[in-house]
Amino acid sequence: MNIRKIVSYTEDVLTEGGRPVDPRARTAVVLAVLQNPWAGRGxxxxxAPGIEEFASPLGALLAPRVVAALGAPIEAYGKAAVVGLDGEVEHGSAxxxxxxxxxxxxxxxxxTTLLPAVEKRAAAGTTFDIPLKHITDATIRSHHQSIEVRLADAPRADEIVVGLAAAAQGRPQARLAPLSSER
Structure with a gap:
């Protein structure tokens, strides 16, 4: 796996709707920019051979990094793949x-829940939103959220950006009724 760089960042929301958020609402993202193993091959x-070779090592690399970046128990999570223009969306999905x-x-x-995802094909510098859902119950509305991501120099045409995102809580100031309240 040829990784050009790994980018990590956190976002701390301290106020929302004009009111303090206490404790802060923290989200972390870790992105790996790697050579697309299928680009340029028609x-x-x-x-399957590429999935077998790259998917598990990539997950093993990114998961502990996003946990460390968040620095708190994870309540919501998501994933992303943005494929450069010489690849296919299917390459990131793979x-x-x-x-x-x-x-x-x-x-x-x-x-225990499925990881929500975004995947797309785009040029370097594209903006994408990683969706997040609760880690054990995807119907918990307060944890339906997303975080906007952008790397100025990635993905290059023959690269894929693969990322994981985690949140230590739901949306700041969430106040929608539970899904179960709708009949």
């Missing part, structure tokens, strides 16, 4: 839509 019918990748994060977060 249409690749069988993606890496992140497999248990070989996602189970590393599920285990690190003690999660």
């Amino acid at each position: 249409f690749v019918e069988d993606l 890496l992140i839509h497999t248990l070989k990748f996602g189970d590393h994060f599920r285990q690190a977060a003690s999660a």
Whole structure:
């Protein structure tokens, strides 16, 4: 796996709606920018060998980093793959839509739900939103949120940006009724 760089950052929301958020609402994102193993090879019918080679090591690399960046128990999580213009959306999906990748994060977060995801093909500098849902119950509305991400120099045409996002809480000042209240 040829990784050009790893980017980590956190966001702390201290006020929302003109009111303090206490404790702060923290979200962390870790992104790996890697060479697309399928780019420039024409249409690749069988993606399985690349999935086998890259998905698990990538999940093992990113999961502990996002846990450390968050620095708190994870309550919501999500994933992303943005493929450069010489690749296909399916290339990013191949890496992140497999248990070989996602189970590393599920285990690190003690999660039981599916990881919500975004995947797209785009040029360097594109903005994308990583969706997050609660780690054990995807119907908990307060944890339906997203975080906006952008890397100025990635993905290059032959790269994929793969990322994980985690939140220590739901949306700041969340006050929607539980889904179960609707009949």
